[in-house]
Amino acid sequence: MSSIIICDLGVSNANNNDNNNNNNDDEDNFPVPTIYRCRAPIASLDCMEEFSGAEHAGGAGGAGAAPPTKEQLLTGQLTAAGAPGGQALGPGALASRQSSVTPGLRYRNLGKSGLRVSNVGLGTWVTFAGGVSEEQAEEVVRLAYDSGINVFDLSEAHSGPRAELELGRILQRRAWKRASYIVTTKVYWNTKSDERGLSRKHLIESVKASLARLQLGYIDVVIVHKADPMCPMEEVVRAMNHVICMGWAMYWGTARWSPVEVMEAYTNCRQFNCVTPICEQAEYHMFCREKTELYMPELYNKIGVGLMAWSPLTMGLVSGRLEDGMPLFSRSSFKNKYSSFSWTEDETANKEDKLRDIAQLAEKLGCSVAQLAIAWGLKNESVQCLLLGAATVDQLYESIQSLQLVPKLNSSTMSELERILDNKPTRPPMVSTLALR
DSSP, X not given: OOXXXXXXXXXXXXXXXXXXXXXXXXXXXXXXXXEEEEOOOOOOHHHHHHHHHHHHHHHHHOTTOOOXXXXXXXXXXXXXXXXXXXXXXXXXXXXXXXXXXXXTOXXXXXXXXXXXEESEEEEHHHHTSTTOOHHHHHHHHHHHHHTTOOEXXXXXXXXXXXXXXXXXXXXXXXXXXXXXXXXXXXXXXXXXXXXXXXXXXXXXXXXXXXXXXXXXSOEEEEEXXXXXXXXXXXXXXXXXXXXXXXXXXXXXXXESOOHHXXXXXXHHHHHTTOOOOOEEEEEOBTTBOHIIIIIHHHHHHHXXXXXXXXXXXXXXXXXXXXTTOOBSOSOTHHHHHTOOSSOOGGGHHHHHXXXXXXXXXXXXXXXXXXXXXXXXXXXOTTXXXXXXXXXXXXXXXXXXXXXXXXXXOOHXXXXXXXXXXXXXXOOXXXXXXXXXX
């Protein structure tokens, strides 16, 4: 006898009995299905993740179980939930990436695609920069993976081909399951290089070269870095569609494109039946807010383009040190190489004054300025993935701990930050052309 499971929508038992009696009277004598009733819970994905995370944490060590320490993450000595005698899990078992490993870590859809990304990712433009050994870089990547981060972003503009070569070797040695991590790399160009513009030739050659360096069968997301005003948009979108159709990449996105350029790419994709971009990488921090807060939510709602925010700690790279001598970064070379594109030297003095007030607020909250800056960026719902940079394991561990600070940023704290920053972006008032006549 077959069975059917239906949700309880308030249908009475009497009606079901009548239906069964009518079926029995039919001449065809079809088998009568057995109906099981169940309640249909209504819950969002984020709610279910939080519930499952709390349930897992309760099973592992009770309601007051402490999160794993940095040493446990590095050595892989996490205790298995329900394992006899509290048996420790090795590094291979950490690949399951339970949400309880890192409190506050969540997975969200990138744009309106089905690709699920962690709310923080590792931006390797710092990890694979000069002065960081390959062993040290591997420890940073391993800590990120074991902490549940599944996004590894590469940038040829900052670290060159070395980043792809080293990350490819690390992934080969670790032999992690390919479905458990996401690699994003960029097609970069500038007017001084031999490979100028975003021609079909340059795009396809760059993607194939990245695949060879990464030793991967495909790239998850190929990011086109900067729009090319000299190349027709049709050529760009057709080339990226060809890259995806060939299986070299799964998705494509943009970086440092204006909202008008992103909309133009989407329009061309619809016109020529090509795969549309799923994300834009944009600079976002306390002193660079206009594009992310005013225009990216509109692009997401209208055409489904998500947001990956990069360089959330740029303000620390510019200011160097605060008055109390606390460095925001341990390497002074960051200041010159990764300085922000969003302000000039004349504006730096005013921002350093605001940084002092932000440092005092961070001290009240019991965190560093860097952690407060990351938590502030994660507070924006438009940011699906916030890219973090780290040259050392300690630096990455400190950044990951900022996830626990996000719930502490209540309305009063955010209002205090807005008072200090005094730069909340607003749209310019609409001017009627009829009134100007």
